[in-house]
Amino acid sequence: MAPNQGKTYEVDMCSGPILPKMLQFAVPLMCSSILQLLFNAADIIVVGRWAGDNSLAAVGSTTSLINLLINLFIGLSVGANILAARLYGANEKEGLRQTVHTAMLLSVISGALLTVVGVCGARTILIWMQSPAEVLGLAAVYLRIYFLGMPATMLYNFGAALLRAVGDTRRPLYYLFSAGVVNVVLNLFFVIVCHLDVAGVAIATAVSQCVSAALVVRCMIREQGAVHLEPRELRIWKVRLKQILQVGLPAGFQGALFSLSNVVIQSSINSFGEIVVAGNSAASNIEGFIYVAMNAFYQANVSFTSQNYGAGRYDRIRPILLRAQGCVIVIGAVLGGTAALMGPHLLRIYSSSPAVISAGMIRLMIVCVPYALCGMMDVMVGSLRGLGYSVMPMLVSLMGACVFRLVWIATVFQRPAFHTIQTIYWSYPISWTITFLTHLACYIWAMHRLKQHLEKTLRAG
Numbered sequence: 001m002a003p004n005q006g007k008t009y010e011v012d013m014c015s016g017p018i019l020p021k022m023l024q025f026a027v028p029l030m031c032s033s034i035l036q037l038l039f040n041a042a043d044i045i046v047v048g049r050w051a052g053d054n055s056l057a058a059v060g061s062t063t064s065l066i067n068l069l070i071n072l073f074i075g076l077s078v079g080a081n082i083l084a085a086r087l088y089g090a091n092e093k094e095g096l097r098q099t100v101h102t103a104m105l106l107s108v109i110s111g112a113l114l115t116v117v118g119v120c121g122a123r124t125i126l127i128w129m130q131s132p133a134e135v136l137g138l139a140a141v142y143l144r145i146y147f148l149g150m151p152a153t154m155l156y157n158f159g160a161a162l163l164r165a166v167g168d169t170r171r172p173l174y175y176l177f178s179a180g181v182v183n184v185v186l187n188l189f190f191v192i193v194c195h196l197d198v199a200g201v202a203i204a205t206a207v208s209q210c211v212s213a214a215l216v217v218r219c220m221i222r223e224q225g226a227v228h229l230e231p232r233e234l235r236i237w238k239v240r241l242k243q244i245l246q247v248g249l250p251a252g253f254q255g256a257l258f259s260l261s262n263v264v265i266q267s268s269i270n271s272f273g274e275i276v277v278a279g280n281s282a283a284s285n286i287e288g289f290i291y292v293a294m295n296a297f298y299q300a301n302v303s304f305t306s307q308n309y310g311a312g313r314y315d316r317i318r319p320i321l322l323r324a325q326g327c328v329i330v331i332g333a334v335l336g337g338t339a340a341l342m343g344p345h346l347l348r349i350y351s352s353s354p355a356v357i358s359a360g361m362i363r364l365m366i367v368c369v370p371y372a373l374c375g376m377m378d379v380m381v382g383s384l385r386g387l388g389y390s391v392m393p394m395l396v397s398l399m400g401a402c403v404f405r406l407v408w409i410a411t412v413f414q415r416p417a418f419h420t421i422q423t424i425y426w427s428y429p430i431s432w433t434i435t436f437l438t439h440l441a442c443y444i445w446a447m448h449r450l451k452q453h454l455e456k457t458l459r460a461g
Contacts, residue, residue, distance in 0.1 A: 010225075011167030013307040014089060018316065019323045022304060026296040026327070028169040032160070033292030035176040037285070038184075044285055046187045047201055048278075048350045055198050056351060057277040058138035065125060065266075066146065068259035069118060073110040073154060075252020077103070077161040079244040081299075082306045082385060084165035088226055089310030098237040100162055100220070100227050103244060105234045107158035111151030118147025128267075132274050142198040149206030152213035159216035162227045164303055175215035183208035250390035254381075254397045261405040268409055268424055276421060279359025282350035286343075286360075287368055290335040294328040294375030298382045305386025314450060317387070321443070324379045332372025339368040359421075366425040373432035377401075380439035387446055396442060400435030 011025045048056035080103035087096040122143035123136070131139055160172040183204050190200025220229035269280050301324040308316045339346065343364040347357040381393045408427040412418050 009163075009168040009170055011169075013167060013304045014311045014313050014316070018304070018319055022297070022300050022320070022323055022327070025164075025167060025169055025303065026300040028173040029164065029299055030293050030296035032169065032173045032176045033296060034289060035173070035180045037288050037292055038180055044281060045350055046191045047198060048282070049352075050191050054134050054274060055138055056281060056356075057132065057274045058135040058198050059142055059201065059281070062126075062139050062143050062146070065143070065263060068256060068263050069114060069147075070150070070153070071255030071259050072249075072252035073114060074157055075250070075255050076106060076110065076244060076248035077154075077158045078251040078302070078385070079246070079248020079390075080106075080158060081161035081165045082247050082302060083240070083243050084162050084227070085303050085306035086310035088166050089307035093226070095240070096226055097228075097233075098240045099244070100229060101233050101235060102237045102240040103158050103162060104155070104217075104220075104229060105236055106241070106244070107154040108151060111154035114150040114154070115147050118150060119144050122147070131270055132277065134274055135277070138198045142202045145199055145202035146205060149209040152206070152209040155213040156209065156216050159213070159220055159229075162220070163216070164299065165306075166226050167303070168227075171219055172216060175212050175219070178215060179208040179212035182211050247385060247388075247390045250394035251385065254394040257394075257398050257402040261402040264406055264409055265424055265427070268413065269421065272421055275353070275355045276359045278351060278353070279347070279356045279361075280363055280421075282347050282356065283343075283360035283363035283367075285350065286339055286346050286364065287371070290332065290339060290368060290371050291374065293331050293335060294372075295378060297324045297327045297331075297375070298378040300324060301379050301382035302386050305383055309386060309388070314454065317383070318447065321379065321383045324382070325376060328375030328379055329372050332375045336368040336371035340364050362421055363425050366422060367428050370429040370432070373429055373436060377432050377436040377439060380436060380443055383443055384439065384446060387450070389442075389446060392442055392446075393439060396438045397435055400438050401431040404431045404434060 011021050013021060013025070044056060044059055047059055080099065084096055084099050084103070087099060123140040126136055126139050126143070156172075156175075163169070163172055186204035186207055187201050190196045190204055194200060196203070217229065220227055221231065223229070270277055301320060304320045304324075305317055308314070308320065343361050344357055347360040347364075350360075351357065381397070384393045405427045408430075409424070413423050
């Protein structure tokens with residue numbers, strides 16, 4: 001392979017029109033994220049249709065816990081993405097090589113730690129979350145098998161993050177499609193033919209994660225460009241690990257804190273019984289498709305901002321933000337409104353129970369209609385991270401979303417007049433609004449500080 005052949009997959013983020021290139025980057029990423037959600041959707045649909053509502057609730061009730069445990073390490077992949085994009089924009093080839101090998105070894109270590117925690121602590125943590133007794137055993141089985149596939153999940157996420165850093169979002173899409181086909185086929189086989197219930201869908205998911213991981217690692221080993229992986233050179237470079245952790249740990253803590261608040265919320269939802277839990281699980285899955293469609297532009301914003309910041313193209317940073325915001329507003333409004341209007345038909349895919357559908361519609365109406373606010377909040381975080389700020393957006397998210405939701409559950413929800421499922425769901429759009437406005441103020445401050453730094457540099461020169 002010629003040295004630069006891999007560049008056919010890359011997007012030039014530092015020159016030319018921004019919106020077409022952002023779409024070129026984000027659309028394959030959006031499709032990749034949707035395919036990842038289809039893994040979970042296939043699990044939920046298959047168990048809901050062929051194993052029953054208790055199995056549906058068992059799989060769905062683990063989502064917030066899974067996110068809580070893996071988001072810290074997914075945050076490290078965000079740190080690797082931002083560092084690699086900045087080094088790529090600055091044409092620092094040796095630093096990029098060190099980052100690639102440090103990040104991929106870190107992914108293996110992260111996956112192994114998650115496997116130990118998930119397998120050993122599944123039942124205990126589910127009890128802490130007040131999972132209904134009817135689904136506790138099934139949920140524990142699902143979690144333990146799911147977490148056996150964590151090393152593969154981390155390998156794929158870190159590898160895909162490094163490919164995104166140089167603008168390649170197409171090959172991760174191809175690999176996820178292949179893994180998705182494997183996942184759906186094995187789901188149907190293990191549940192319908194082998195009658196393995198939730199264990200079957202967990203095994204199918206773990207196997208499909210191994211497929212996507214193997215493909216992305218093979219791609220990076222064969223790649224001769226900026227993100228070439230040489231297994232013999234896998235090691236931790238302390239300076240690169242420190243740089244990844246500086247951005248990745250705050251990003252991971254932010255994701256974990258969001259998930260922690262969601263675990264508390266899930267525990268409150270669990271108190272309403274398995275019908276509400278099943279309806280919430282189905283609605284959350286539908287909602288997830290809207291989220292990842294918007295989140296693709298958050299990730300595009302991170303990569304575009306990081307590369308342009310590394311290349312010194314500061315004039316492109318604000319236009320990048322404005323275009324990303326425009327995209328998430330349109331996507332959130334259109335898809336959120338569609339989910340609310342088509343809710344009964346969409347929920348019927350997951351369950352034929354009228355009670356479950358009715359419970360799911362409550363969430364769709366409250367959360368999906370204003371969902372653009374969530375995308376706007378995330379895009380602001382992307383700009384701040386791309387500019388090198390990691391602790392600040394973490395603290396803002398901690399206070400504006402996580403602490404607010406916890407206080408909401410501990411105060412408003414506890415009042416008899418407001419002790420309803422609707423009260424729980426309203427904590428989402430209110431917290432998004434508060435957090436977005438605070439992030440916006442931080443961004444204005446950060447850009448003013450950057451302008452002052454440039455002016456000072458010019459005067460000194």
